[in-house]
Amino acid sequence: MAIAARFHDGLVAEVEAVELEYQAMGAVGTLVIRRSGDGAELGRWPANTLYALHGRRDELRLGANGQPAGARVVVEGQHDVARVLATLPVLTEKRRQEAGRQVRLAVTATVALAAVIAAYLYGVPLLASRIVGMVPAAWEASLGETVAGQMEASLGESGGLQLCDANPDSLANRAIARFGAEALAGSGSPFDLDIRVVRSDIPNAFALPGGQVFFFSSLLEQAQTQDEFAGVLAHEIGHVAYRHGMEQLISTAGTGALIGFILGDMTGLSVAAGLGATMIDARFSRDAERQADAFAAQVAQRLDFNPAGLADLINRVGADDEFARALALLNTHPLTEDRKAALEILSQQRPTGLEPPFTAAEWRAIRSMCGATPAAEPRTKTK
């Protein structure tokens, strides 16, 4: 018995009520489409050219290769659809093949994307340092100036970053500059160091692209020994030597692009983009911190200070709390205790008989350059 259907020939926007008939002649059957009523034949579609398109439930939309792209036979009703599918197993088979093809495409694309992400995670630290090598030193230095200017502007409420000791020829400044030059010697860095000890209530020290290093007075005040001060300073000089600031800029840009690709939002404004980028960049940043720590340990092979003091100072100003530990993957710095352990291993076999980084008089001058009392008040760990 013929099955009722609707027919579009794909040439004219007309709809015909038709009756479908299946003729099994030879190896390949044929779907015969006849107009209802007068029985005029509107088309003969070989069964092996047929394919099913997506339609509603209980609606079967058929197209055929070799016919106009829009030509359709539409069967409606659960019963009739089941009959057609039973008569033409090729439809189910092709649908299954198509589903399999889509799954393979999705899997391939996913694997490709996963490979890109993996290559990114492992490649960027390598690549970034290569790219940094191509960045002209003068450009990086001017970039550092820009950043410093922006920072001064944002901290500008308290009159910018005021130098503790404006005289570059003072005992303290000369000692610091000498230490910097010795630490950077042999690293092949194209930059001239500019170490500035500035007044700030924030216990912090950092290096900007292009060789500027800032050491805040609050951190200096909390340093109890030369080891601690020299350790932190050598660490920051390590950032300069490795051009980490520039590297970080490059990898941040790359991460933003990658996350945007994954989320399909190239503007990167969503929280997910921010969180994902933070996670990846934090990973790169932790690597950079470890590298700078190792640099400090190398400097300590030439000058007599214990680089582990750097971890002591950091621990004093801000011990890792439970929260930092819990969120260690989002943290830009390794946990202090891990760093200390690593530094202690690195500083185990230091040669003896080295010069201390600062003489006693120099260290006193450094301690008092920001106006604090030179006598180190005993401090207990606050946290």
Add this chain to the structure above:
Amino acid sequence: MVWGGTEEKPVPVKFTGMRRELGGMLLRGYLLLLPTIGLYRFWLTAWKRRFYWSHTEIAGDPLEYTGHAMQLLLGFLMALAVFVPLYGLFFYLSTLSSQAAIVGYGGVGVLLWFLTGYAIYRARDFRLSRTLWRGIRCDQGGSAWNYAFRRFFWSLLVIVTAGLAYPFMSANLWAYRYRNSWYGDRQFGFVGSWRQLARPFYLAYGIVVVIGAIGLGLAAPMGALDSPPNPAGFPPLLVAALLIGLVFLYYRSRELTEMFSSVRLGGAALTVKVRARGLVWQHALFGLGLVGSYILLAIGGVVVLGIVAGTAFAGGQFDLDIFMQHMQGSLITLLAIIFGYLLILAAFSLMVELFLGLGLWTLVARGATITGLNSLRTVRARDEDKALAGEGLADALNVGAY
């Protein structure tokens, strides 16, 4: 011939999609986004469109969406070719001096705004050229660059005139879109003009200004605008914002009604009635759905935390230290944060799709009737348009609609 009668009755458009079906499809899609690192979104978009198209029925024949996920994926990859240089430019600008960077960012922002117009038009081209009805494909001509320029300069004018030029811009862009749309070999027409929008728009504009002024006038003496703001002054602002939202929905319903009802296709004419209360109702449902799903998520979150870190809640009190000890394993905490965030995001986008997306489509489709449908029987198919691969920029710029 099935449709023998010559007397023409307006044919209502039917929409048979159920919220449950779309919801199930979306949930399944969101789950698949996880293992595919987000790539399944292209397949999900294709499925979603098949749902909308196939449930929209005109005179017994539903629309058919013939696009594939792979085309969207390819388009997205091509859009990256535009974005990577832009990214490089962005990066370079961020390293320049402050003023240069600000000027540069502004320039890139303007460029993106311009490109958005191009992207919108191309995306519409893609959707139309993959829309089939009665075996005949729709299409869009015109130039995406032309559209981008129009939209860009109109929007500048709208900004300069504090919004007063909007009806002109809107009518102009609607006209450009529809006058360049095709069904087979027949071109769409558009008979609307800014005059139809002027009255509702300037009325809404005036009301918004008055409500805003009253809201600010009431809130300012109560200290809502001081710094720090005084929360006592917020209620008038909130009420004003709510009323402005209602006025906005009123205008939106008028614009949709007037503009869609100006669409012609040869002898066929579209009439659409979108009622403001329908839009308001959909938004109210959306608000309720959002609040409901977030309450559900919050309860679920507490239950999960209670199981994972039960001792932290011992004795009816929350102990942060014990809680943090439970969270020690960095990876687990991080996964919990990410998963929680994804759930919140998924709930939001689900509610947007289920209530705002589906709601608007339903309102427009069910409010639509078509006269002169018989005149379309002589429309013939045009050659295949295979030039387009995906929507590219629209995906990258996140301006896709449906």
